[in-house]
Amino acid sequence: MSAPQYDVVIAGAGVSGAILANKLGQAGFRVLILDAGEEALFDPATGADQRQSLLDRYFEADARVPNSPYRNLPWAPMPFVTSLSAYYYGPQYQTQPPLPPPAEPEDPGHGSYTPFKSTYTRIVGGTTYHWLGTMLRYVPSTFRERTTYGRAVDWPITYDVLEPWYLAAEHEIGVSGDGSLDLGGAPRHGKPYPMPQILPSYTDRVMKDRLDGLEFDGMPVLVQSTPQGRNSIPFQGRPPCAGSTNCVPICPIQAKYDATVHLKRALNPSLDPKNRPGSRPVQHQWKAVVTKVDVGGDGRISGLRWKDGENGREYTVTAHAYVLAMHAIETPKVLLWSGSDQNGLADGVANRSGMVGRHLMDHHVKISYGRADVPLYPFRGPLSTSGIESLRDGQFRRNRAAFRVEIEAIGTNWALNTPFGEVASALMRNEIGASLRRDVAWNVSTGVQLDALFEPDPNPNSRVTIARDDQGNVVTDAFGVPRPRLDFVLDDYTLAGAKAFEELSDAIITRMSGGKQTKADLVDGFFGAGHVMGTLRMGDSPSQSVTNDFGRSWDHPNLWLTGSGLFPTVGSANPTLTIVAVTLRQAEALRDELRQRVGGGSV
């Protein structure tokens, strides 16, 4: 058997893949990173950013949704919130002919099937191009939910184990925050953030004032600065936020972190401020659609197959270790598609537990809104600068979902399509001229919107599988790669949490309106948060989980999985900081493993 071409091959150049590539290249290993995306939008020689084409596409888009700046590649289609059924497949997506849903969840009171609404971006740099930038830690009990609240499962690691990695992650990404705040019970032990907090929006300041002394369910309702992966001062050669009001779907000046920060360092180690002697530039292959992993007779992964997006040719690349960093939908899809009767893994690679693809999660988002009695001057800064984190933990989690509240600095943009909705509404009332301007100005400026992110109940019936039609034939995209079938349960635990949020919303809107509005308005149903999680659960036991606590496959010792797919539970906080913390911890384990295995790495 010939020597592998690389020490490690990483599939996926999003935040996890880029950080792993950077760290392993710095350790002197031979690394190849693959991504389906078309090109890296920066100059690897200088690190200069080149995102103007993305902005141009956004300015021309008719539907300004999270993926609107990004090209939907013919070889790597991606889901859009306005046309989910063009990519996602299953009974919830107008599949023709209609498919039956899977067997109902075992406990019929547990929830009901609903479309999975979150999306992701298949681009070099991944979905961090359009993330909001929220950098909260999970609270310690989220890692011990079974032990603490008698529900869901425990992680194989505790908050204490992850805490130093959280701190490291905050410095890797560049987080602006106030280290003195208790954000719902995630202790920092006096460690500051690398940058001062982002100044709160004017909306936040009014709300903090108005909510003074408010309590909910025996807990204080505190308006607190959100730790954010956006600059409050120059950092990593990137500028402070200028108030471009477009964190999602793209920051025009890269004041907000995205994975190209680490990708540049990976491809050109001299751009890394911590560059070490012996570091190696990471090799890359773009337009590479990963289709399968091959398994050798010894149970180790023997190759990774990818198709060239331009000519459709299939190639195999070999390495000592393989990392699948393609998110919680594409990664299980590849693992399941890699299984066959021939390799004796008909249920999929790395799937002896049967857990691959299961426990798909998102933070369901409920939106409430109302009208303040004073102008709040929205749309002038980051989309959100503060939140209510003080309701994230408590004994109530035995019975209902916890939630955090994101306070919007863009008025009722999600609820009412502000400011365009106000223009439409005023014109329909035949307002023109000066009265049109006054009407729009007041209605836009006084809108208040609260977005609650709920902790989901991990459910084995929420899952990613290979799409098959009613005859059992695999349903592929235009490039011949299977599409994902998604089955997703909206659980009663979330619905109970939503009920609590509605009560809180009434109290907040009452105060914000000066008593003029005592019931908050609610948008029907739930939105997705863009947080694709679960499906590759880490755990203590090979029979109950896909990987160990480092993301290493129980079944194939040279296969490593990464990202939010690993999370057994997800609390109510946005996941990216935890993704980075877990990835940094994994990078060290993988580096140590490679040193043992290949003796490689010069550092």
Next chain:
Amino acid sequence: MSARHTHEWVLPAELETELPRFMALSRILVDRDELEDWIGQAYLFTLVRGSADREGKARPAYSIADILITLETSAEILDRNPPDPTAAIKEQMLEPGGQVAVVTRSIATLWYCAALLDLTSPQGFITVTAPKQTYPTALVWQAFGGNPMGIPGPYYGNWSYPGTVPIRPIATEPNKVASKEEA
């Protein structure tokens, strides 16, 4: 007129000489004297162009006949009602409804949003986007002092203080709608 980009926005022969009347009506609709002709041409072009969505389905556009009658009607009203024809435009072009009202409102949405909106729903989702050069000029941002989303903002921290555009109370009911979700 600024020469920039206008060569890209070729108007049909019937509308080639209509820009002055389009601009005159626009000035009343948005209550501004200083509108730029190159933006007007982009919007008049957008009004007739229509577009195709991702599935190739045609997007709304307006017939040349509807646009011409709207501009003719407005020109007569402007002639008859100096110095401020706003009330007359409202009474004679919007309140009676019909295609003239629809086109008139759409001209206002172009100036305010640099796009045509779906005016059958209060959320006013964008149906056709005007040429990208017009994006930062959309008047809605100026109306309340917001930053056009995605255009680099002015400076760090400006958002923490009241804006400079005066915002005065009005007497209308809050805007309320149902969900905008789509599976």
